[in-house]
Amino acid sequence: MSQRLDTAAAAAMLANADRIHILTHASPDGDTLGCGFALCRALRQLGKQAQVLCPDAVPAKFSYMLLPDQDFEPAFYCSVDVASPHLLGRYEPLAEKVVLAIDHHANRTDFGENLLLKDYGAAAMLIFELLQEMAVTIDADIAACLYTGLSTDTGCFKYTNTSPLTHRMAAQLMELGAPAGMINREMFDTKSRARLALEREALASMQFAFGDRCAVMALPLSVQQAVGADEGDMDGIAPLPRQIEGVWVGITLREKESGTYKVSVRTDEHIDAAAVCARLGGGGHARAAGCTVTASLTDATAQLLDAVVAVVPEIAL
Amino acid sequence: MSQRLDTAAAAAMLANADRIHILTHASPDGDTLGCGFALCRALRQLGKQAQVLCPDAVPAKFSYMLLPDQDFEPAFYCSVDVASPHLLGRYEPLAEKVVLAIDHHANRTDFGENLLLKDYGAAAMLIFELLQEMAVTIDADIAACLYTGLSTDTGCFKYTNTSPLTHRMAAQLMELGAPAGMINREMFDTKSRARLALEREALASMQFAFGDRCAVMALPLSVQQAVGADEGDMDGIAPLPRQIEGVWVGITLREKESGTYKVSVRTDEHIDAAAVCARLGGGGHARAAGCTVTASLTDATAQLLDAVVAVVPEIAL
Numbered sequence: 255m256s257q258r259l260d261t262a263a264a265a266a267m268l269a270n271a272d273r274i275h276i277l278t279h280a281s282p283d284g285d286t287l288g289c290g291f292a293l294c295r296a297l298r299q300l301g302k303q304a305q306v307l308c309p310d311a312v313p314a315k316f317s318y319m320l321l322p323d324q325d326f327e328p329a330f331y332c333s334v335d336v337a338s339p340h341l342l343g344r345y346e347p348l349a350e351k352v353v354l355a356i357d358h359h360a361n362r363t364d365f366g367e368n369l370l371l372k373d374y375g376a377a378a379m380l381i382f383e384l385l386q387e388m389a390v391t392i393d394a395d396i397a398a399c400l401y402t403g404l405s406t407d408t409g410c411f412k413y414t415n416t417s418p419l420t421h422r423m424a425a426q427l428m429e430l431g432a433p434a435g436m437i438n439r440e441m442f443d444t445k446s447r448a449r450l451a452l453e454r455e456a457l458a459s460m461q462f463a464f465g466d467r468c469a470v471m472a473l474p475l476s477v478q479q480a481v482g483a484d485e486g487d488m489d490g491i492a493p494l495p496r497q498i499e500g501v502w503v504g505i506t507l508r509e510k511e512s513g514t515y516k517v518s519v520r521t522d523e524h525i526d527a528a529a530v531c532a533r534l535g536g537g538g539h540a541r542a543a544g545c546t547v548t549a550s551l552t553d554a555t556a557q558l559l560d561a562v563v564a565v566v567p568e569i570a571l
Numbered sequence: 572m573s574q575r576l577d578t579a580a581a582a583a584m585l586a587n588a589d590r591i592h593i594l595t596h597a598s599p600d601g602d603t604l605g606c607g608f609a610l611c612r613a614l615r616q617l618g619k620q621a622q623v624l625c626p627d628a629v630p631a632k633f634s635y636m637l638l639p640d641q642d643f644e645p646a647f648y649c650s651v652d653v654a655s656p657h658l659l660g661r662y663e664p665l666a667e668k669v670v671l672a673i674d675h676h677a678n679r680t681d682f683g684e685n686l687l688l689k690d691y692g693a694a695a696m697l698i699f700e701l702l703q704e705m706a707v708t709i710d711a712d713i714a715a716c717l718y719t720g721l722s723t724d725t726g727c728f729k730y731t732n733t734s735p736l737t738h739r740m741a742a743q744l745m746e747l748g749a750p751a752g753m754i755n756r757e758m759f760d761t762k763s764r765a766r767l768a769l770e771r772e773a774l775a776s777m778q779f780a781f782g783d784r785c786a787v788m789a790l791p792l793s794v795q796q797a798v799g800a801d802e803g804d805m806d807g808i809a810p811l812p813r814q815i816e817g818v819w820v821g822i823t824l825r826e827k828e829s830g831t832y833k834v835s836v837r838t839d840e841h842i843d844a845a846a847v848c849a850r851l852g853g854g855g856h857a858r859a860a861g862c863t864v865t866a867s868l869t870d871a872t873a874q875l876l877d878a879v880v881a882v883v884p885e886i887a888l
Contacts, residue, residue, distance in 0.1 A: 411728045414752035418742035425735035435731035443814045454774045
C-alpha cells in the first residue's frame with residue numbers, strides 16, 4: 255500500500271531526488287504529457303537530471319512540449335497521471351520501482367511507494383501546486399504544459415470535473431504566458447482531412463440499443479485505413495456517441511489491431527462508466543472509462559451491452 | 572453618435588429607469604439571451620418592471636433562463652449584445668428608441684443614445700460588472716444566465732477571446748451557483764438525432780478553394796428538411812469548416828428561406844472575417860462574422876470567394 259503524501263512532502267521528496275525518470279501513461283494524452291514535461295522542465299531548472307519516459311510515440315500536436323533527451327542512469331522513478339501499472343504499457347515492469355506516484359484518479363490501482371493524490375479535474379492541477387511548493391519559476395513553457403493538462407482533461411472546461419479552482423489556475427497560467435488560444439486550437443479545433451472523413455464514417459456507423467439510451471460507434475481498422483487516419487486523428491472522437499440527446503451511455507469501439515478493440519465508455523449521471531469497464535478488466539472515472547476487448551465486433555458489442563445492463567438493469571426497462 | 576458611458580454611469584442610468592424593455596438580437600444565442608435575462612432578473616429584483624424582447628423564438632435549450640412575461644407600457648429601451656439595428660430583426664424600428672446599448676462588438680454600427688462598450692469576449696461579462704455595480708444580489712439563476720453568455724460566446728473558453736478575466740468570472744459564477752456542467756452539456760455536448768444526420772450531410776458537402784485554404788460548407792433547405800433539423804440543430808455548426816487543418820477561412824452557407832443564405836465566416840489570423848462580411852453588407856468580429864446573401868448557392872459561394880480574395884489577395888497565390 256502506497257504511503258499518502260501531501261503536496262509539501264512530495265515537493266520535499268523531489269527536492270532531495272536527482273536523476274529522475276518521469277513515467278507517463280501509454281496512448282499519451284495532454285494531461286499525462288503536460289504533467290510529465292512541466293515536471294521535467296521544473297526539475298531541470300533546479301539543476302537536476304530529469305527525463306520523461308512515454309511508452310508510446312508522442313502525437314505531433316503535442317510537439318511544443320517536448321524537450322531534448324538527457325542520458326543518465328535513473329535513481330528515482332516518478333509516475334504522473336498513471337492510474338494502474340498496466341497503463342504504463344511497455345514500461346509496466348518499472349511500476350515496482352516508482353517512488354512517487356502523482357495522480358488524480360480516485361479509484362486507481364495502487365502502486366508506487368508514495369502517492370500524491372487529489373481528486374482534481376486534471377493531474378496538471380496537482381503539478382501546478384507542487385511546482386509552486388518547490389519554488390520553481392513557472393515560465394511560459396511550463397505554463398503551456400500545465401494549461402494543456404487542465405484544458406484537455408476537462409474538455410476545455412466543459413466537463414463537470416471543472417471547478418472554480420480549475421478556472422482560476424487557467425487564468426494564472428494564461429498570465430504566466432500559456433498560449434491558450436494556440437493550444438486550444440491545436441487540441442480542439444484542428445481536424446485533418448482524414449479526421450473529417452473518419453467522423454463521417456463514425457457517424458454513419460452509429461447504432462442504438464435499450465430504446466436509444468445506449469449509442470455504439472465502431473471504428474474498424476478497415477475504415478481507419480480507408481480514410482488514412484492515424485493515432486492523432488482518433489483523439490477526441492470517443493465522446494461523440496454520448497453527446498446524442500437521450501443517451502445515457504455512449505460506447506466507442508476502436509480496433510487497435512485485428513480483433514482487439516480499445517473501448518471508450520462515456521456516461522451521464524445514470525451510469526458509472528468505471529463500473530461498466532471494470533466488468534471487462536478496465537477502469538477510469540465515473541463519467542469516462544475504458545477497457546480493451548479481444549473479440550469480433552459483434553461479440554465485443556454484446557459483451558459491452560451485457561456489462562451495461564449488469565451495472566444498470568433499469569436501462570433495459 | 573452614442574454617448575459613451577462607463578459601467579458606473581450605466582448602472583446609475585438603470586437605477587433611475589423603470590418599465591424597461593430589453594432588446595436582444597435576432598437568431599438569439601446564449602450571450603444575448605444570458606445578458607437579457609440576467610439583466611431582467613436583476614431589474615425585477617430591484618422592484619422594477621422589466622421584460623426581455625427577443626425578435627425570434629428562444630430555442631428550447633435556453634428555456635432554463637426564461638421568465639414569466641410582464642405586461643406594461645415601456646418607458647426605457649435597452650439593447651444587449653446587438654451590434655447593429657438590423658440585427659434587431661422585426662424590432663428594428665425600436666432601435667431609435669434605445670436609450671442604453673450594452674455591447675462588446677468593437678466595430679458595431681452606432682445606435683443607441685448611450686453606449687456601454689468593452690471589448691470583452693462576451694457581453695455577459697459587462698452585465699456581470701454592471702450588476703455588481705448596481706448592488707444586485709447575484710443569485711444562482713442570474714449566475715446561470717451570465718455563465719451561459721461567457722461560455723457560449725467563448726466556445727467554452729476555447730477561443731482567443733477568452734481572457735484571464737473570463738476564467739475568473741466563470742469561477743465566481745460557479746461559486747454563485749451557476750450549474751456549469753448542466754449548461755455546457757446542453758450547449759456543447761447534446762446533439763439531436765437530426766443534428767447528427769445534419770453534420771453527416773454537412774461534412775459530405777464540404778468543398779475547398781484556394782489550395783485548400785478556404786473550406787465551404789452548404790446546408791440547403793432541402794437537406795435541413797430531409798433530416799428534420801430545426802433552428803436549434805443549426806447552432807454551433809458554423810465553425811466546422813475552419814477547423815480543418817490548413818484552412819484560413821471557413822464559410823458556412825445556410826439557406827434560411829428559398830434562395831436566401833445566412834452566411835457565417837470563421838477565420839484564423841490570416842484573414843479579418845468582419846472585413847470579408849462587410850463587403851457583402853454584414854459584419855462581426857475579426858475571427859467570426861456573418862452576412863446574408865440572396866442568390867443561388869453557386870452565385871452566393873462565388874460572391875464569398877470574391878470577397879475573401881479582395882480582403883486577402885495572397886490566399887489565391
